[in-house]
Amino acid sequence: MAAGAAQLRVEGVAKQFGGVTAVDEVSLEVQQGEILSVIGPNGAGKTSLLNMVSGFYRPDRGRIAFEGEDITNLPPSRIAERGIARTFQNIALFKGMTVLDNLMLGRHVRMKSGVFASFVYWGLAQKEEMAHREKVEDLIEFLKLEDLRKQPTGALSYGLQKRVELGRALALEPKALLLDEPMGGMNQEEKEDMARYVLDVNEERGTTIILIEHDMGVVMDISKRVVVLDRGRVIAAGEPKSVQANPEVIRAYLGTKHAIRKAA
Amino acid sequence: MFHRESGYYKTTYAADMALYPLPIARWTVAGIALAMCIAPFVLHAYYVSVINLILVATVGALGLNILVGYTGQISIGHAAFMSVGAYTAANLAVRLDLPFWVTLPAGGLMAAAIGAIVGIPSLRIKGLYLAIATLAGQLIIEWTINHVPWISGGMQASIEVPRPTLFGAQLRTQHQLYWFLLFFAVLAIVGTLNLVRSRIGRAFIAIRDQDIAAEIIGINIFRYKLLAFAISSFYAGVTGVLYTYYLGIANYEQFQIVTSIDYLAMIIIGGLGSILGSIFGAIFVTLLPIAIRLAMENWGAFLFGDADINNLIPNLRLMVFGGLIIVFLVLEPEGLNRLWRNIRSYFRVWPFSY
Incomplete structure (x- = not known):
């Protein structure tokens, strides 16, 4: 990877579902260590874009490269191995499992124990479990989940579940973290907490963050750059301030009538 | 408590x-x-033989529970995997005169290979459809074993297998076999306990609970599903070998579809995704027909004639069986294991019931 080159490069990616074009020739570059927000009205193709980066959808056209290597057609598990983690809009935790087990699962790709070592356990597998348990305990401390360690995640409140899901993604020690509406459905206090965690992760670990979020206050506060999608196309990109003032963006969010009246 | x-x-x-x-x-x-x-x-040989049956069933139930209870994939072909293990071991023991410590893992590995092949459709299909696919596996394997004399010694034949020998002594009596079977049952229990609390087992549970999330954290679903099929079939193969050594013959009749259903009943009644439940289920399903026979022989005469009783016993077994599965599915889907936990937590907070 050449110095200064983008960590994640999306080139002319397109995806159609039946007759609907969800994502239409989207290109964007994400630099190592930045916080990039992807915003846009409902149905703009934000989640579809994330699904293509994380390997759930195969783009019809275009190319996605991570750290200079093509990941366009890799399955999700291989993309995770390369260091891209994500959370989901509608939480996808393992609900019957404890917080601890969820986080330990996040470390799956960093662990090695095979069938035989697991079967015998005492010795190699136990040693590995303990080493990784320590890393997970660090995360539990970071996310202030100490007293919930042994709670099944299904019994936690919505905000806490989102936090555990963030923890599970972080357990992978990702180089890039894709967050799909991490603050959706939260109250103000929970949003502030989540924003703090995201900023801390970015600053302390240097993790690149790609964020889909509807709360403009949060987006404007924490992101370095903002990309605006509308009907599958990038209509604006740049610093939060400049994007906010972009007439195209205002039109996409508020409709054409408003724009016409303003012009008149 | x-x-x-x-x-x-x-x-x-x-x-x-x-x-x-x-x-x-x-x-x-x-x-x-x-x-x-x-x-x-302290026990009479008859009771020891019953315990022996339970030990064999425990291994099979644990294996099936790894697949169905922990990984969330279904198999109605487990009896066939057992027969693969049984016939592999029987042929190796008879043709090549190999000892049990070779035939046992060989039977397990052969079953694991076949099980993994039958599990291939699990990548694309789930639930009922997978059940039918494994059912096809059961029938194909049953047919093949029956129609290839090289494997089974001919249509409806059975292969006589020499008793296992340990340190030059043959294990003949039920008491001797007890230690042999106990060793493998304990090995299976401890191994499964370890498996489900470490990396591989957690990945299985993850696939059961949320396959999309499992993929996103880097679990290769196809590989792990096949792995679950292979491990589970390995247990089944070993069960088949143990059963063959227990009976002294390998016979296809022991491994028909009814046996597959029996094992499914064990883990449903005992508790899906629970090791203690697998053991409870193995005990329960093994003892049930014995209990029914005892009950009918002792008290059946009050209601039925002698001739009817003999006809009734096998049918009653099926009826009670089906009834129990329904009762458990409706009232206590988590099985005997859950009942046991309820009792335990009742006493844990006793005398304060809140």
Whole structure:
């Protein structure tokens, strides 16, 4: 990877579902260590874009490269191995499992124990479990989940579940973290907490963050750059301030009538 | 049963991750182990033979539970995998005169290979459709074994297998076989306990609970599903080998579809995704027909004539069986294991019921 080159490069990616074009020739570059927000009205193709980066959808056209290597057609598990983690809009935790087990699962790709070592356990597998348990305990401390360690995640409140899901993604020690509406459905206090965690992760670990979020206050506060999608196309990109003032963006969010009246 | 969890402070991760973190649980396990060691010395050969059957069934139930209870994939072909193990071992023992410590893992590995092949459709299909695919596996394997004389010695034939030998002595009596079977049952129990609490087992549970999330954290679903099929079939193969050594013959009749259903019944009644449940289920399903026969022989005469009783016993078994599965699915889907936990937690908070 050449110095200064983008960590994640999306080139002319397109995806159609039946007759609907969800994502239409989207290109964007994400630099190592930045916080990039992807915003846009409902149905703009934000989640579809994330699904293509994380390997759930195969783009019809275009190319996605991570750290200079093509990941366009890799399955999700291989993309995770390369260091891209994500959370989901509608939480996808393992609900019957404890917080601890969820986080330990996040470390799956960093662990090695095979069938035989697991079967015998005492010795190699136990040693590995303990080493990784320590890393997970660090995360539990970071996310202030100490007293919930042994709670099944299904019994936690919505905000806490989102936090555990963030923890599970972080357990992978990702180089890039894709967050799909991490603050959706939260109250103000929970949003502030989540924003703090995201900023801390970015600053302390240097993790690149790609964020889909509807709360403009949060987006404007924490992101370095903002990309605006509308009907599958990038209509604006740049610093939060400049994007906010972009007439195209205002039109996409508020409709054409408003724009016409303003012009008149 | 009377114990409190408070007051025990774990100071290391190893202590927190131990199989039995509480002293009371360790004492219970030690007590059961002691009882299992004393049992053959005080029990009549008949009762020992019943325990032997339970030990064999435990291995099979554990294996099936890894696949169905932990990984969430279904198999109605497990009896066929057992027969693969049984016939592999029988042929190796008879043709090549190999000892059990070669035939046993060989039978398990062969079953694992076949099981993984039958599991291939699990990548694309789930639930009922997978059930039908594994059912096809059961029928194909059954047919193949029956129609290839090289494997089975001919249509409807059985292969006589020499009893296992240990240190030059043949294990003939039920009492001798008891130790042989107990060893493998304990190995299977401990191995499964370890498996489900480490990396591989967690991945299985992840696939069961949320396959999309499992993929996103880097679990290769196809590989792990096949792995679950292979491990589960390995257990089944070993069960088949143990059963063959127990009976002294390998016979296809022991491994028909009814047996597959029996094992499914064990894990449903015992508790899906639970090791204790697998053991409960193996005990329950093995004892049920014996209990029914005893009951009918002793008290059946009040209601039916002698001739009817003999006809009734096998049918009654099926009826009670079907009825119980429905009762458990409706009332206690988590099986006997759940009932046991309810009793335990009742006593744990006793005398305060909240």
